[in-house]
Amino acid sequence: MYDVARLAGVSQTTVSFVVNNVTSAAISQETRDRVWAAIHALGWRPNAMARSLRTRHSQTLGLISDEVVTSPYAVRIILGAQEAAWAGQQMLLVVNTSGQRDIEQTALQFMLERRVEGLMYAAMYHHEVTPPPELTQAPVVLVNCFVADRSLPAIVPDEVQGGYTATEALIRRGHRRIAFINEIIPMPALFGRLEGYRQALAAYGLPFDPALVQSCHSNAHDAFAAALALLERDDRPTAIFCFNDKMAMGAYDAIKRLGLRIPHDVAVIGFDNLELIAAQLYPPLTTVELPHYEMGRRAVELLQTLPAGESLPPVQHYLPCPLIERESI
Amino acid sequence: MYDVARLAGVSQTTVSFVVNNVTSAAISQETRDRVWAAIHALGWRPNAMARSLRTRHSQTLGLISDEVVTSPYAVRIILGAQEAAWAGQQMLLVVNTSGQRDIEQTALQFMLERRVEGLMYAAMYHHEVTPPPELTQAPVVLVNCFVADRSLPAIVPDEVQGGYTATEALIRRGHRRIAFINEIIPMPALFGRLEGYRQALAAYGLPFDPALVQSCHSNAHDAFAAALALLERDDRPTAIFCFNDKMAMGAYDAIKRLGLRIPHDVAVIGFDNLELIAAQLYPPLTTVELPHYEMGRRAVELLQTLPAGESLPPVQHYLPCPLIERESI
DNA sequence: TCGAATTAGTAATTCGTTTTACCAAAGTCA
DNA sequence: TGACTTTGGTAAAACGAATTACTAATTCGA
Numbered sequence: 001m002y003d004v005a006r007l008a009g010v011s012q013t014t015v016s017f018v019v020n021n022v023t024s025a026a027i028s029q030e031t032r033d034r035v036w037a038a039i040h041a042l043g044w045r046p047n048a049m050a051r052s053l054r055t056r057h058s059q060t061l062g063l064i065s066d067e068v069v070t071s072p073y074a075v076r077i078i079l080g081a082q083e084a085a086w087a088g089q090q091m092l093l094v095v096n097t098s099g100q101r102d103i104e105q106t107a108l109q110f111m112l113e114r115r116v117e118g119l120m121y122a123a124m125y126h127h128e129v130t131p132p133p134e135l136t137q138a139p140v141v142l143v144n145c146f147v148a149d150r151s152l153p154a155i156v157p158d159e160v161q162g163g164y165t166a167t168e169a170l171i172r173r174g175h176r177r178i179a180f181i182n183e184i185i186p187m188p189a190l191f192g193r194l195e196g197y198r199q200a201l202a203a204y205g206l207p208f209d210p211a212l213v214q215s216c217h218s219n220a221h222d223a224f225a226a227a228l229a230l231l232e233r234d235d236r237p238t239a240i241f242c243f244n245d246k247m248a249m250g251a252y253d254a255i256k257r258l259g260l261r262i263p264h265d266v267a268v269i270g271f272d273n274l275e276l277i278a279a280q281l282y283p284p285l286t287t288v289e290l291p292h293y294e295m296g297r298r299a300v301e302l303l304q305t306l307p308a309g310e311s312l313p314p315v316q317h318y319l320p321c322p323l324i325e326r327e328s329i
Numbered sequence: 330m331y332d333v334a335r336l337a338g339v340s341q342t343t344v345s346f347v348v349n350n351v352t353s354a355a356i357s358q359e360t361r362d363r364v365w366a367a368i369h370a371l372g373w374r375p376n377a378m379a380r381s382l383r384t385r386h387s388q389t390l391g392l393i394s395d396e397v398v399t400s401p402y403a404v405r406i407i408l409g410a411q412e413a414a415w416a417g418q419q420m421l422l423v424v425n426t427s428g429q430r431d432i433e434q435t436a437l438q439f440m441l442e443r444r445v446e447g448l449m450y451a452a453m454y455h456h457e458v459t460p461p462p463e464l465t466q467a468p469v470v471l472v473n474c475f476v477a478d479r480s481l482p483a484i485v486p487d488e489v490q491g492g493y494t495a496t497e498a499l500i501r502r503g504h505r506r507i508a509f510i511n512e513i514i515p516m517p518a519l520f521g522r523l524e525g526y527r528q529a530l531a532a533y534g535l536p537f538d539p540a541l542v543q544s545c546h547s548n549a550h551d552a553f554a555a556a557l558a559l560l561e562r563d564d565r566p567t568a569i570f571c572f573n574d575k576m577a578m579g580a581y582d583a584i585k586r587l588g589l590r591i592p593h594d595v596a597v598i599g600f601d602n603l604e605l606i607a608a609q610l611y612p613p614l615t616t617v618e619l620p621h622y623e624m625g626r627r628a629v630e631l632l633q634t635l636p637a638g639e640s641l642p643p644v645q646h647y648l649p650c651p652l653i654e655r656e657s658i
Numbered sequence: 659t660c661g662a663a664t665t666a667g668t669a670a671t672t673c674g675t676t677t678t679a680c681c682a683a684a685g686t687c688a
Numbered sequence: 689t690g691a692c693t694t695t696g697g698t699a700a701a702a703c704g705a706a707t708t709a710c711t712a713a714t715t716c717g718a
Contacts, residue, residue, distance in 0.1 A: 001674065011698050016676060026695050048442040049382045050674035053703045058378065072401025072605060079398045082425055086432070091422050091439060096411055103415070110420060113377040220609040246609050253611060256585075276401055276605050280549040280575050282582060330705065340668050345706060355665045379704035382673050664715070671708080678701080685694070 001044065008038035015039075019046060052115070061085050061300060062111035062138070063094045064104060067124040073272060073292070074124045077143055080296025081120060088304045090117065108134050118303030121145070122296075126156055126188050139311045141299040144292070146316060153302065153312040155295045155319060159189050162288045162321030163196020163241075164203075166269045169286070169323055170239040171204045175267060177212065179230045179237035181223055181247055184215040189243070193271065197241060218243055223250030231258055231266065239267040239329065245277045248285055248328075267329040271321075284326035291319040330373070337367035344368075348375060381444070390414050390629060391422045391440035391467070393433060396453040398425040402601060402621070403453045406472055409625025410449060417633045419446070437463050447632030450474070451625075455485055455517050468640045470628040473621070475645060482631065482641040484624045484648060488518050491617045491650030492525020492570075493532075495598045498615070498652055499568040500533045504596060506541065508559045508566035510552055510576055513544040518572070522600065526570060547572055552579030560587055560595065568596040568658065574606045577614055577657075596658040600650075613655035620648040 005012040010031060017025040018035040038044075052058050063081055068074040082092045093116060095107035111119065112134065119138045121131050123145035130147065142154035170178050180197050183190045194213070201208050214230060216222040223242060230237055231254060242248040248270035255266050262268055262283055270278060270287035278285040298319065302312055334341045339360060346354040347364040367373075381387045392410055397403045411421045422445060424436035440448065441463065448467045450460050452474035459476065471483035499507050509526050512519045523542070530537050543559060545551040552571060559566055560583060571577040577599035584595050591597055591612055599607060599616035607614040627648065631641055 012675085013677085013698060013700095014696090017697090020676080022677090026697075028696065031696080045438075046442055047382070047444060047674050048439075049378045049387065049444065050703085051676075053376070053378045053382055053674080053705085054676045056703075072404070075398055075401070075404050078423075079425060082398070082423065086424070091424065091443075093420050094407075094411065094423055095415070095420065096408055107415075109374070110377075113375055113380075114420070115376065115378065221611065224611070246605070249609055274401075274605060276575070276603060277609070280578055280606070282550065282553070341705085342668060342670095342707085343666090346667090349706080351706090355667075357666065360666080376704050379673090380706075382675085382704080383706045385673075660718100662716085665713080666711100667713100668711080669709090672706085673704105676702085679699090681696105681698075683695085683697100686692080688689100688691095 001046075004035065004038045004042055004044050007042060008034045010035060056115075058115040058117055059090050060114060060116050061090050061092055061118045061120065061303060062107075062114075062116035063092055063120045063122060064107050064111070065094070065096050065122040065124070066099045068096060068122050071124045072274065072276065073290070074122070074144065076292035077122050077296040077299075080293035080298075081143075081300045082296075084297045084300035084304070088300070090300075090304075105132055105134075108132055112137055118300070118306070120296075120299050120303075122299075126159065126290075128188075136311065139303055139306050141302055141312060143295050143299045150316055151314050153314050153316070155298050155302075155317045156188070157290050157295070158318035158320050159192020160196040160199065161318070162271065162290075163193030164200045165196070165321060165323050166193075166241050166271065166288045167197045167200035168204070169325075170241065170267060170269060170329060171200060171206065173239075173267065173329055175237075175239040176206060177209075177235065177237040178206075178239045178241060179212040179214065180241045181226045181230070181243060181251065182213060182215045183218045183243045185217070193243065212237055216247075218247055220246050220250035220253070223247035224254045225250075227251040227254035228257070231255065231260070237266070239269070242268065242270050245270040245272045245274045245285060245287055248287070249277055249281060252281055252285075263327065263329050269329050273324045278324070278326065281328075283328050286326045286329045287324050288321045289324050290321055294319050330375075333364065333367045333371055333373050336371060337363045339364060385444075387444040387446055388419050389422055389443060389445050390419050390447045390449065390632060391436075391443075391445035392424070392449045392451060393436050393440070394423070394425050394451040394453070395428045396425065397451050398423070400453045401603065401605065402619070403451070403473065405621035406451050406625040406628075409622035409627075410472075410629045411625070413626040413629035413633070417629070419629075419633075434461055434463075437461055441466055447629070447635070449625075449628045449632070451628075455488065455619075457517075465640065468632055468635050470631055470641060472624050472628045479645055480643050482643050482645070484628050484631075484646045485517070486619050486624070487647035487649050488521020489525040489528065490647070491600065491619075492522030493529045494525070494650060494652050495522075495570050495600065495617045496526045496529035497533070498654075499570065499596060499598060499658060500529060500535065502568075502596065502658055504566075504568040505535060506538075506564065506566040506568070507535075508541040508543070508569045510555045510559070510569060510571050510580065511542060511544045512547045512572045514546070522572065541566055545576075547576055549575050549579035549582070552576030553583050554579075556580040556583035557586070560584065560589070566595070568598070571597065571599050574599040574601045574603045574614060574616055577616070578606055578610060581610055581614075592656070592658050598658050602653045607653070607655065610657075612657050615655045615658045616653050617650045618653050619650055623648050 602618035
C-alpha cells in the first residue's frame with residue numbers, strides 16, 4: 001500500500017480511503033483515478049489478514065461435518081451454506097472429520113483461532129450428537145442434528161411432515177392400502193416418518209394396519225425381500241412408501257420380479273431424492289426430498305443476522321421436506 | 330498475549346516462545362508451566378490472523394470448483410484435498426462456482442487476498458477448461474481438468490488405462506465378444522476409454538468389431554435401448570462394458586428384461602464406482618473407479634512440496650483408475 | 659580465578675492494514 | 689473582512705502476534 005501511495009504521490013491513508021470507498025473522507029476524483037492507476041500498475045492486492053486483524057472481522061464461517069462431504073446425500077448442505085456465505089461476502093472453511101473426535105477437536109481449535117464469525121456443525125444423517133463444548137465459543141448452529149437437551153439451535157428436517165406428505169400423495173391418488181417399509185435402526189427419521197404416515201392415514205380416515213409396516217435395514221437388497229413379502233399377501237397393498245430411495249430401488253426389483261407394473265399395479269414412493277437413483281430408475285421415482293441445501297442456507301442466514309457478540313437462541317428449526325413428483329405413483 | 334504475560338509474570342515475548350515451543354529460546358520448565366497455567370486461566374487462544382500477518386503463512390489452500398460440490402461423482406476430490414491439507418496443518422477454503430464466470434473471478438480475488446498458499450481448480454468431470462489468468466498468481470494445480478496448451482500442471486484420471494483395465498478384466502474371465510456402450514458427447518473420457526478398450530483387445534489378440542460399439546447419451550434409459558439392440562443380435566456379446574454406472578443400470582434392466590442372467594449369460598462392467606448405484610444393484614456391479622479422492626490428495630501434496638515462491642512445473646499427472654470387483658462379471 | 663559459554667529472559671521492531679485526530683487551503687456568508 | 693465551513697488530504701496509533709538483538713546472571717573449564 002505504501003508503494004502504491006508513493007507511485008500515486010499520496011499518503012498510504014489516502015490509498016486506504018480510495019480502495020475502501022470511504023465516504024467520510026473527501027478525496028477528489030482525480031486523486032482516486034491516480035490511486036487506482038497505481039494499484040493496477042503495481043498489481044497490488046489488499047492483504048486480507050492485515051485487514052481482518054485491524055477490523056476484527058474474519059469474513060469467514062466454519063463448517064465442521066462428520067461424513068457430509070463423503071456422502072452424496074448431504075453435500076448439498078455445504079452447497080447451500082457456501083452460496084449463502086457468498087451472498088454475505090463470506091467464505092467457508094470446511095473440515096470433514098470422518099467422525100473422529102480428535103480431528104473434530106483440532107478443527108474446532110483451528111477455526112476459533114481463525115476467528116470464524118460463526119460455526120456450523122453438520123451431520124450426514126439426522127441424529128443426536130454431542131459436540132465438543134468449545135463449540136459455543138463462537139455463534140453456532142447445528143445442521144441436520146441436535147443435542148439431547150436441545151440447548152443449541154438446530155436446523156433439522158421435519159420428518160413427520162415428510163412422512164405425512166408421502167403418504168398423503170398416495171392417498172390422494174386413491175390408494176387405500178398403503179404399505180410402509182421402514183428403517184430398522186432407531187433414528188429420528190424412523191420415528192418421524194412413521195408418525196407422519198400414521199397421521200396422514202388418520203387424517204383421511206384410513207385404518208392403520210400394523211401388518212403393512214415392515215422394517216428392515218435400509219438397503220435395496222433387504223427392501224427387496226420386504227417388498228416381496230408384502231406383495232405376496234392375499235390383500236396386497238396397492239402402494240408402497242419406502243423409507244428411502246435405495247429401498248425403493250429394491251422394491252422396484254420385487255415388483256418387476258412379480259410381473260407387476262409401476263405405478264399401474266403398485267405405486268412406489270421413496271424418500272431422500274437421490275437424483276442418481278430416483279431419476280435413473282424406470283419409471284422415475286416420485287420421492288420426498290430432504291432439504292439439505294435449504295438447511296445449509298438457513299444455517300448461514302441465521303448466523304449472518306446475528307448481532308456481533310451474541311449467540312443464537314436454542315430454537316429447533318424444522319424445515320419441510322418437499323414432494324418431488326416423477327412417475328412412480 | 331499481554332494479559333497472559335502479565336498474569337504469568339513474564340514478558341509477551343516469553344509467552345510467544347512458550348506457545349510456539351521455540352527451542353532457540355531458553356525458558357525454564359517452571360516458567361513454561363506458569364505460562365500455560367495463565368493461558369488456560371484466561372482461556373486465551375492465539376489469533377491466527379495476527380500470526381499469519383507476521384509469519385506470512387496463511388496455512389490455507391483454496392479450492393475453486395465448478396459443480397464438484399453438487400455432484401456425488403466428484404465430491405471426493407474435496408475430501409481427498411481436505412484430508413491432505415489437514416495432514417499438512419492447513420485448512421481448505423472452498424468455493425463452488427456453479428460454472429458462473431463472475432463467481433469464479435471474485436472467488437479467485439478473495440482467495441488471493443487471503444494469501445492462500447496454493448490453489449486448486451477442479452472440475453466435476455474430466456474436460457478442458459480455460460480458467461481466469463489470475464489463477465497463476467498463486468501456485469496452482471488443475472484437478473480433473475486441463476488447459477488446451479497444457480501450460481498448467483494438471484491431475485487427471487488415466488482414461489485409457491481405465492478402459493484397458495475394464496476390458497482386460499472381461500477378457501481374463503474368458504469373454505471374447507465384448508460390447509462397449511460409449512458416451513456420445515465428445516469428451517476425454519469417451520476417447521480415452523475407447524482407446525483403452527481397443528488396446529486391450531489388441532493386446533489379447535482379439536478383433537475390434539465396430540458393430541459392438543454403441544454410443545448414446547450417458548443415462549440409464551438410453552443405455553437400456555443400446556443394450557437391448559446389442560443383445561438382440563444373433564451373435565450377441567457375452568459382456569458389456571458400459572461407459573459409466575448409470576448406463577450399466579440401464580444395461581441391467583435390458584438384460585433382465587430379456588430373461589438373461591448377470592453375469593452367467595451376460596457380464597457387465599461399469600465405470601465411476603458410484604457406490605449408490607454400483608453397490609445397490611443386483612448383482613452388485615463390478616466397475617472401474619475414477620480416482621477422485623486420490624486426485625484431490627495428490628493436488629494438495631504437490632502444492633505442499635513446493636518451495637515458497639515457486640510454482641509447479643506444468644506436468645500432466647495421469648492417475649490410474651482401479652478396478653472395483655463386485656459380482657457382475 | 660578469569661574469560662567463555664550457557665541459561666533465562668526482555669525491549670523493541672515488524673507484518674499490512676483501518677481509523678482517529680488533525681491540518682491547511684479554499685470557499686462562503688453576513 | 690473575519691469567522692465558519694468545506695474540501696482534500698496527512699500523521700500516527702492501533703490490531704495481535706513473531707522475531708531479532710540484546711542483557712544479566714550463572715556455570716564451566718583450564
